Structures are given as structure tokens and as C-alpha cells.
Amino acid sequence: MSIATASRRNLLIATAGLAAATGLAQTAAAATPKPPARTRIPRTADSITTADGTRIFFRDWGRGQPVVFSHGWPLTADAWEDQMMFMAANGFRAIGHDRRGHGRSSQPWDGNHMDQYADDLAELFQALDLKNIILVGHSTGGGEITRYIGRHGTKRVAKAVLVGAVPPLMLQTPAYPGGLPIGVFDGIRQGVATDRSQFFKDLTTPFFGANREGAKVTQGMRDSFWMQGMMGGLKNEYDCIKAFSETDFTEDLKKFDVPTLIIHGDDDQIVPIGNSALLSAKLVRGAVLKVYPQGDHGLAQTHKAQLNADLLGFARA
Secondary structure (H helix, E strand, O other), rough: OOHHHHHHHHHHHHHHHHHHHHHHHHHHHHHHOOOOOOOOOOOOOOEEEOOOOEEEEEEOOOEEEEEEEEEOOOOOOOHHHEEEEHHHHOOEEEEOOOOOOOOOOOOOOOOOHHHHHHHHHHHHHHOOOOEEEEOOOEOOHHHHHHHHHHOOOOOEEEEEEOOOOOOOEEEEEOOOOEOOOHHHHHHHHHHHHHHHHHHHHHHHHHOOOOOOOOOOOOHHHHHHHHHHHHHOHHHHHHHHHHHHHHHHHHHHHOOOOOOEEEEEEEOOOOOOHHHHHHHHHHHHHOOOEEEEEOOOOOOOHHHHHHHHHHHHHHHHH
């Protein structure tokens, strides 16, 4: 065999080997598809559409550093309207969304759990390109922002405020013996499934502390609560009971690395302070705990002036 013939043969063998290797690499890449990159989240002036097709309603007031409000169960962003208008009037951008299945957001059958709530929040932040956010969460919303930090970190977050919030865990367990028995939450499920309209009306009494001497709870407060509750989907609100009562936020709280203010009423009949704020304050490094004497669960309405002042002071600090 001549040198030229041998060179041609070697070239053909090398070319065939390269083609085979390239084919194997392409086959392997095809067998392991990458998740589709989502660089742009569909949105309108008052809603975004999440990756699973759920429409999340939001209101966006004012200009300045963003303050994002997460509402409690079974309410909507309207529960924060006094604080949102106050913060927007004082140089902040106030944003409040309706959790999936609640208020003006759509009512998907699936995804009614804390991980998805947190991921919805992450998509909202991305769509609005929010940075240096002050997160404020009440009750279930406190769990939502806590799980957001646990899953997505604090890259976009400057500060956090937990108001009457459910973390670290509402349910009684060996780790949290001071929690509420599962029977309490089974009773809530039964009430919602049987006649949620009447259940929500009855719930306004302990929610606002209307059964306490000297309470100043208006019929308007009660009506607003009922109306917001009835705007949500039955299945979504039913599922959310498990989400707010059985989710353990212990590890999420340990991931907080931003200034955190914890506000709670010492007469909260919905989320008792002993197994919530007092424990969360120990789990969040450097957290500031502020207890409202005789404070109920509906602080955004019953203690509006005090809460507004505390939020503004913390935001400006």
C-alpha cells in the first residue's frame, strides 16, 4: 500500500469516527431535553400568566422602592388596601396580588400549596422586574413570603415583615407541641365545605376580636371579609387550609438574611402568638418582635394607624 493510499484510508476512518461521535452526542442531547427557558412572562396592566397558565391579578400603586403585600386566607389584596394606599402616598411602590384561587385570580384545580404560591410570587417579581423589595405577609401570606425566601432566596429582597403570620407551623406535632390539634383544621374544612358563606360570616368574630370587651368592629369590616372570601374558589380555599396549617416553615425561617420585623397581637384567636411569632422570632437571625397588646388577627383593619406607622418606620429605617 502506498503512502498516499494509506493517508486516504486513515482520513476516511477518522472522518467516520468523528461522524459517529457527533451522532452519539446529538442522540444523547435529544434524550435529555432541557426545560424551556422562560425569559418573558405574559402580563397585562393588572395580571400575569404563570407557567401553568394561571392568571394572577395584582394592583400596582405609587412609585419608589417596592413593598409587596401578601394577604391572608381566604382574603384578597383588598385586605391590604389601607396599608397600600398609605405606603404609596409616602413614597413607596405598593403592590398586592390575589393568591391563585383567591379574589380576581383564576381558580385552577391544582397548585394550591405553599411551594406553588411562592413560585407564583417569584414569577410576579420577574414579570414586574422588582428588586430591593420589602415583603409584607399577613397570616397565610406570611407563610407565602417565608416559603418564597426558602425557595428563591433574598436576591430581590431587602426586608421582610411578618404580621400575624402562620410560621413556623400551626399544626400540633411532636416538634411543636404547642400547636393546634388537627381537629381544629378539620373543623374549618367542614365549615367551608358545608356552608362557607355562613362560616366566613361567623369567622369574622374571632378574626377581628369582636367577642372581646371594648372591641370596635364595624359591620363594614365583617362585610368586606365575607365578600373577599366569597370571591375565591371553593376548591382553592379548601386546599389552602392544609397549606396554611400543615406546612412547616422552620427551615425557611432559618434562611432569612435580611432585616425582619415580626408583628403579632397577643390576643390573636386565629394564629395564637405562642406557637407562631414567639418561635419565629427565635428562628430568624436578628428579627425584631413587636407585640400589640390585646391585638387580634385583623390588625390591618383594627390597628390600622399603628400598623401603618410601624410599616413606614421599618421601611424607612
